[in-house]
Amino acid sequence: MVHGSVNLETSPMNARNVLGQPLLPCSLNPRTGFCRDGYCQLHPEDRGIHTLCAVMDERFLAFSAAVGNDLSTPVPEYGFPGLQPGDSWCLCTLRWKQALESGFAPKVKLASTHESVLEWLELADLQRYAAD
Numbered sequence: 061m062v063h064g065s066v067n068l069e070t071s072p073m074n075a076r077n078v079l080g081q082p083l084l085p086c087s088l089n090p091r092t093g094f095c096r097d098g099y100c101q102l103h104p105e106d107r108g109i110h111t112l113c114a115v116m117d118e119r120f121l122a123f124s125a126a127v128g129n130d131l132s133t134p135v136p137e138y139g140f141p142g143l144q145p146g147d148s149w150c151l152c153t154l155r156w157k158q159a160l161e162s163g164f165a166p167k168v169k170l171a172s173t174h175e176s177v178l179e180w181l182e183l184a185d186l187q188r189y190a191a192d
């Protein structure tokens with residue numbers, strides 16, 4: 061399946077990051093990714109496009125909650141532990157863009173961010189917020 065010009069993978073084996081290198085895991089603790097395999101990869105069922113690996117901070121978590129997506133509160137029925145500052149998490153690409161435009165963008169792990177985000181974001185913006 062194709063999303064825009066990028067193939068939708070169901071395995072990170074062939075996935076590439078924004079630097080054109082093999083995609084690295086974002087986080088195994090807490091376990092992130094649409095498939096909870098640790099990777100921010102494209103998946104045909106992921107309507108939110110959780111392909112950007114971000115490092116949570118207090119400002120972003122407060123911003124996200126204020127715009128209707130509380131990432132700090134655990135939701136055990138969905139296996140969601142709730143996030144703390146310092147946790148890495150696969151974010152919706154457009155949520156990060158919204159945070160960038162509002163002045164609340166968290167740091168980004170470029171090596172763990174899927175190349176598909178370049179359809180919506182500039183590499184220069186991602187590099188300004190690089191955590192790695």
